[in-house]
Amino acid sequence: MRLSIRHDTTYDYADEVRGSIQYLRLTPQESARQRVLNWQLDLPHPVRAQRDPYGNVLHVLTMDQPHDSIVIGARGVVEIDEHSDGERDSGSPLPFLRSTRLTQADQALREFAILQCGERREREALIDLMHGLSEKMPYTPGITSVESTAAEAFAGGAGVCQDHTHAFLACARSLGVPARYVSGYLYSDDSEHLASHAWAEAWVDGLWYCFDITNGMSRPQRHLKLAIGLDYLDACPVRGMRRGGGSEQMHARVYVSPHALQTQQ
Incomplete structure (x- = not known):
């Protein structure tokens, strides 16, 4: 099964935020049961991918300029092996x-x-x-x-x-x-x-x-x-901290649907 994903997260702040850091684990990994066909993050500016201690793909979004909102998007297509059951892992349990x-x-x-x-x-x-x-x-x-x-x-x-x-x-x-x-x-x-x-x-x-x-x-x-x-x-997919900003409103929209196979003409 191929799944199409669209995940949008918006943070709105009552006051101006002086600076913020968002830790993003929004990128799936390749494995025996899932194959990433395409994937991209839509961020305020480009961020380099790294690995956290558990091997997850991590992006650290740093906003040094004052801001009153942040919009974070992730989208792509991943193929899932529906018949896969247990997974192997090279790391120690x-x-x-x-x-x-x-x-x-x-x-x-x-x-x-x-x-x-x-x-x-x-x-x-x-x-x-x-x-x-x-x-x-x-x-x-x-x-x-x-x-x-x-x-x-x-x-x-x-x-x-x-x-x-x-x-x-x-x-x-x-x-x-x-x-x-x-x-x-x-x-x-x-x-x-x-x-x-x-x-x-x-x-x-x-x-x-x-x-x-x-x-x-x-x-x-x-x-x-x-x-x-x-x-x-x-x-968690999105976790952050900030300086200033007062009260916060977070809106998340996630859409998951089967991705139709395209046939060649």
């Missing part, structure tokens, strides 16, 4: 056993992980964990924020894809299973608002497997991966 503030497992999460998996650590056990979390934490926008921890969202019994992923990571790592946060895009036939998405990957039998808790999916058939990390803060 061991760093993804570490917890962060957002993914620290409390007693309730540790007990829930044991309840779902017991002594099992195979892929089927983690699928049971995925479904258990989906039932325990129904998808509910507006209940949590980007600062909410896995423990807080789990205790509240609701959340969005970021919270589901953090809770899964907390549980998996408490069981001794390396697991990482994934940001990207999801194509869905019947929904537009799920286009920008997050899910988890866990290391089982030498491969990274997908666990999309929000949608109960254990195969990444329509998932386009942008970045990975220990949590949301490592992998």
